Amino acid sequence: MINKSLKQLGAMLQGKEISSVEMTQEFLNRIDRLNPEINAFITLDKDKTLAQAKHADSLLAAGKGTALTGLPIGQKDIFVAKGWRTTCGSKMLETFIGPYDADIIERFDCVGAVNLGKTNMDEFAMGSSNETSYYGKVQNPWDRSRVPGGSSGGSAAAVAARLCAAATGTDTGGSIRQPASLCGLSGLKPTYGLASRFGMIAFASSLDQSGPMAKSCEDMALMMNVLTGFDKRDSTSLNREKEDYARDLNKPLAGLKVGLPKEYFSEGLGADVAKVVNEAIAEYKKLGAQIVDISLPNTKLSIPVYYVLAPAEASSNLSRFDGVRYGHRAKEHGDLMDMYCKSRAEGFGAEVKRRILIGAYVLSAGYYDAYYIKAQQIRRLIAQDFENAFKQCDIIMGPTAPSTAFKAGEKADDPVAMYLQDIYTIAVNLAGLPGMSIPAGFAPSDDGKRLPVGLQIIGNYFDEARMLNAGHAYQQVTDWHSQMPEGIE
Amino acid sequence: MEWEVVIGLETHTQLQTKTKIFSGASTAFGSEPNTQACVVSLAFPGVLPVLNQEAVKCAIKFGLAVNAEIAPRSVFARKNYFYPDLPKGYQISQYELPVVGKGSMTIQVGNGDKAYEKVINITRAHLEEDAGKSVHGAQEGMSGIDLNRAGTPLLEIVTEPDMRSAAEAVAYAKKLHDLVQWIGICDGNMQEGSFRCDVNVSVRPKGSDKLGTRREIKNLNSFKFMQQAIEYETSWQIETLEDGGTIQQSTVLFNPDTGETRAMRSKEEANDYRYFPDPDLLPLAISESDISKVKADMPELPEAMKARFEAQYGLAHYDANALTSSRGTANYFVATVDAGSDAKLAANWVMGSVSAKLNAEDKEISESPISPNALASLIKRIQDGTISNNAAKQVFEAMWADEGDADSIIESKGLKQVSDSGAIEAIVDEVLAANAAMVEEFKAGKEKAFNALVGQAMKASKGKANPAQVNEILKKKLGG
Numbered sequence: 027m028i029n030k031s032l033k034q035l036g037a038m039l040q041g042k043e044i045s046s047v048e049m050t051q052e053f054l055n056r057i058d059r060l061n062p063e064i065n066a067f068i069t070l071d072k073d074k075t076l077a078q079a080k081h082a083d084s085l086l087a088a089g090k091g092t093a094l095t096g097l098p099i100g101q102k103d104i105f106v107a108k109g110w111r112t113t114c115g116s117k118m119l120e121t122f123i124g125p126y127d128a129d130i131i132e133r134f135d136c137v138g139a140v141n142l143g144k145t146n147m148d149e150f151a152m153g154s155s156n157e158t159s160y161y162g163k164v165q166n167p168w169d170r171s172r173v174p175g176g177s178s179g180g181s182a183a184a185v186a187a188r189l190c191a192a193a194t195g196t197d198t199g200g201s202i203r204q205p206a207s208l209c210g211l212s213g214l215k216p217t218y219g220l221a222s223r224f225g226m227i228a229f230a231s232s233l234d235q236s237g238p239m240a241k242s243c244e245d246m247a248l249m250m251n252v253l254t255g256f257d258k259r260d261s262t263s264l265n266r267e268k269e270d271y272a273r274d275l276n277k278p279l280a281g282l283k284v285g286l287p288k289e290y291f292s293e294g295l296g297a298d299v300a301k302v303v304n305e306a307i308a309e310y311k312k313l314g315a316q317i318v319d320i321s322l323p324n325t326k327l328s329i330p331v332y333y334v335l336a337p338a339e340a341s342s343n344l345s346r347f348d349g350v351r352y353g354h355r356a357k358e359h360g361d362l363m364d365m366y367c368k369s370r371a372e373g374f375g376a377e378v379k380r381r382i383l384i385g386a387y388v389l390s391a392g393y394y395d396a397y398y399i400k401a402q403q404i405r406r407l408i409a410q411d412f413e414n415a416f417k418q419c420d421i422i423m424g425p426t427a428p429s430t431a432f433k434a435g436e437k438a439d440d441p442v443a444m445y446l447q448d449i450y451t452i453a454v455n456l457a458g459l460p461g462m463s464i465p466a467g468f469a470p471s472d473d474g475k476r477l478p479v480g481l482q483i484i485g486n487y488f489d490e491a492r493m494l495n496a497g498h499a500y501q502q503v504t505d506w507h508s509q510m511p512e513g514i515e
Numbered sequence: 516m517e518w519e520v521v522i523g524l525e526t527h528t529q530l531q532t533k534t535k536i537f538s539g540a541s542t543a544f545g546s547e548p549n550t551q552a553c554v555v556s557l558a559f560p561g562v563l564p565v566l567n568q569e570a571v572k573c574a575i576k577f578g579l580a581v582n583a584e585i586a587p588r589s590v591f592a593r594k595n596y597f598y599p600d601l602p603k604g605y606q607i608s609q610y611e612l613p614v615v616g617k618g619s620m621t622i623q624v625g626n627g628d629k630a631y632e633k634v635i636n637i638t639r640a641h642l643e644e645d646a647g648k649s650v651h652g653a654q655e656g657m658s659g660i661d662l663n664r665a666g667t668p669l670l671e672i673v674t675e676p677d678m679r680s681a682a683e684a685v686a687y688a689k690k691l692h693d694l695v696q697w698i699g700i701c702d703g704n705m706q707e708g709s710f711r712c713d714v715n716v717s718v719r720p721k722g723s724d725k726l727g728t729r730r731e732i733k734n735l736n737s738f739k740f741m742q743q744a745i746e747y748e749t750s751w752q753i754e755t756l757e758d759g760g761t762i763q764q765s766t767v768l769f770n771p772d773t774g775e776t777r778a779m780r781s782k783e784e785a786n787d788y789r790y791f792p793d794p795d796l797l798p799l800a801i802s803e804s805d806i807s808k809v810k811a812d813m814p815e816l817p818e819a820m821k822a823r824f825e826a827q828y829g830l831a832h833y834d835a836n837a838l839t840s841s842r843g844t845a846n847y848f849v850a851t852v853d854a855g856s857d858a859k860l861a862a863n864w865v866m867g868s869v870s871a872k873l874n875a876e877d878k879e880i881s882e883s884p885i886s887p888n889a890l891a892s893l894i895k896r897i898q899d900g901t902i903s904n905n906a907a908k909q910v911f912e913a914m915w916a917d918e919g920d921a922d923s924i925i926e927s928k929g930l931k932q933v934s935d936s937g938a939i940e941a942i943v944d945e946v947l948a949a950n951a952a953m954v955e956e957f958k959a960g961k962e963k964a965f966n967a968l969v970g971q972a973m974k975a976s977k978g979k980a981n982p983a984q985v986n987e988i989l990k991k992k993l994g995g
Contacts, residue, residue: 106561119560126554128561225561232794260563261796339794342593345604346558350660366597389595389789398791 028188032245046096050079066184069144095138100193103144118373128225146180154447167511172431175205182209192240200451203463207426207480218458219264222257230336243497247272280314285419289325298469302479306466328453334401341385409457426463426480465506517721523676536668537564548661558602570668573700583618600647613641636675681745697842728762744769828858854891893921906930
């Protein structure tokens with residue numbers, strides 16, 4: 027059962043082969059057994075979870091079930107859920123209980139999906155290895171000594187270890203796609219504004235977007251149908267007609283123009299990753315795709331631009347964590363200023379502090395024009411790069427990350443090396459475009475392990491259905507996406 | 516040396532919307548602490564602001580009322596600083612691109628012969644959210660935070676440094692206070708903090724065109740305090756400069772008990788607010804049609820109404836101005852005229868007895884015990900000669916004391932004027948007979964004697980004789 031897709035599991039529930047309570051219990055048992063080491067889940071509430079499963083069973087019995095009814099889903103701990111501890115990976119929120127439901131939690135709840143638990147993540151989604159979490163690092167199920175990527179590392183490891191059928195993630199600079207790549211999953215960051223940010227603890231508001239992490243594109247389409255949609259509680263939510271993201275899954279790919287940006291295949295890309303990605307592209311040719319060489323000339327600027335804009339927004343977004351109304355407050359403190367300083371010094375980890383400092387610096391008087399304004403101007407140039415590219419092609423392909431999963435601790439003391447993990451993903455967030463990573467094969471590690479490699483597919487605005495079509499077609503002729511790591515039986 | 520004071524105002528007006536500017540929480544004043552603080556007001560993790568369109572309408576109304584440019588695109592920015600009553604750690608405001616641009620208002624300063632008009636230029640007006648309140652002393656050794664007010668919509672209205680005296684500043688503040696209530700965007704309640712002024716004051720040698728260093732007097736919530744604070748601040752600055760000192764740019768507070776201003780913090784040490792556009796909110800777009808819709812709902816503005824009163828009712832400029840000082844007064848006047856009163860008489864009564872009574876009892880015109888209809892019925896009795904002006908004053912007093920309507924009071928007090936010329940002639944004859952000396956004086960050319968005879972006749976009629984008729988008959992008899 028554990029390797030079945032959402033679609034297959036759903037059919038089992040609809041066909042009464044198994045109840046949601048039984049299925050949920052099975053995954054909870056796996057979590058009990060495997061999670062103490064993998065550490066993908068940081069908060070479980072079995073009573074709540076099983077109560078939801080029971081409710082789902084009653085919906086199914088009444089014939090009111092839909093595609094995701096009764097299916098256990100892991101929820102990234104960035105989403106506030108009523109009655110659930112919601113930590114965002116931070117000590118700051120160690121005892122914070124959500125007083126309301128995030129839009130995405132509400133949407134899964136509405137269709138009778140089961141919240142299996144809250145998944146680990148980099149603190150406030152700041153990191154590419156899940157090592158900044160206050161709740162401990164997460165193991166990559168393909169090689170337990172390696173990182174799962176981040177910031178949605180807990181969700182990625184949970185799906186890869188088959189601790190849940192699918193999970194949610196959020197992606198500010200690659201936080202869905204890079205861990206999906208490192209853990210051998212499919213992960214999609216939708217067009218900015220398609221999924222509501224209400225109840226998703228903000229990191230960088232103009233870049234944050236939630237999305238699905240699952241085994242296949244078909245499963246992601248089912249999740250996209252649930253998690254997208256207009257929400258009047260988020261002013262940046264787009265009021266568009268609901269669409270069925272599964273509608274084009276089986277379209278033939280003949281004639282699809284695939285653009286390969288030369289900047290994504292140059293210096294910095296690991297040879298092992300390049301090899302796998304090129305093989306995947308060869309497969310697309312066989313499927314009838316037409317390959318076009320394109321250029322995204324401002325790619326190299328995306329990291330410096332991102333590390334001005336994202337920290338700027340974060341420095342302000344994280345000001346609310348002041349120890350006054352909720353969250354961590356220092357036990358011993360003097361006056362008000364001392365209370366602020368100690369509470370924040372104790373509550374935030376090093377990477378979060380680093381970004382708050384960078385953000386406050388680039389926004390300060392005298393530096394604002396040189397950093398923030400300049401970065402906004404370059405952000406527009408980066409978006410124009412894509413605009414021009416999409417005049418030549420329908421879809422863009424390349425690597426998701428420059429390397430396979432690295433060893434825990436390997437880059438922990440070198441922030442810039444860590445930031446380079448997102449070199450191919452960040453520009454997509456800056457442009458607000460949809461981006462996806464799908465498993466494209468494996469590269470051997472020095473110590474003889476098979477490490478997953480992700481193929482990134484970037485679409486034009488609102489082109490998620492076409493991207494899922496491209497991914498699904500590939501997953502019909504390959505089986506990378508259904509392979510399981512060893513040692514998780 | 517002769518000095519000139521230069522004053523500019525920043526006024527925070529709380530907008531009369533039912534809910535907060537970025538959430539659905541209520542804005543009602545005076546509730547139990549934190550009962551009007553939803554998860555957005557409390558800035559819980561994950562919550563987002565959604566702009567209340569009613570607040571935008573208020574801003575457009577104000578822009579129209581001061582003939583200002585209304586920006587087709589304005590931007591909300593975050594003003595970052597830490598304070599316990601500021602739950603997000605930033606205030607959402609407008610910084611570089613405000614919703615209302617340059618406009619102007621004409622104020623009247625002073626009374627009588629010294630009265631003059633002056634145009635005050637509005638620099639901008641922008642939307643922002645109010646902060647909560649710190650509550651000290653509720654618990655031993657602790658400070659409380661009440662976030663009921665956090666997120667209440669404010670329109671901050673900023674002037675150019677156009678005012679040159681405390682009187683001008685107060686006249687502007689009063690006029691603005693009237694205007695925001697007139698157009699229905701603010702309840703004007705200064706005690707509850709709905710209308711708060713920050714006043715920037717600087718001085719310079721008369722004739723200089725360079726501005727001196729300013730100090731900002733914060734949070735003045737009464738016109739009296741504003742007057743005192745500016746006067747104190749002005750003389751303090753002049754003295755300081757004349758003693759060879761310099762003025763440090765700073766924020767000061769006015770202490771009503773001592774009548775003094777004192778520096779709160781120096782601007783140099785002030786926060787760097789790290790303003791940047793709020794990524795949670797789209798730029799605010801206002802179309803021509805949005806503006807037209809608001810325009811259609813706008814009441815007639817005081818300036819237009821003033822001109823109409825002059826043209827339609829033949830009122831003097833000063834009177835028309837006084838009657839349009841507040842929408843309540845103007846409505847009261849119009850209703851009195853509509854109920855059949857002569858316009859000039861109505862104007863005199865509204866500005867005279869009615870406003871004197873209201874002032875004495877510290878009441879708003881909406882609380883007047885005499886309705887416009889009732890006042891009109893009284894004035895009509897003057898118009899048709901039933902009562903004299905003097906008698907009317909007695910009737911007015913009785914009506915104010917709720918003793919009945921005009922006619923029943925005239926009846927019960929027997930104030931009806933005698934207009935029967937036969938009866939008046941008889942009285943005049945008696946008076947002439949009884950006051951032969953006065954008649955002689957008059958005939959000898961003493962004009963004053965005539966008035967004394969009129970007085971005698973009125974007295975003899977117990978004030979009820981129609982004075983015009985008494986005059987006429989007396990003149991005829993003496994001249995004849």
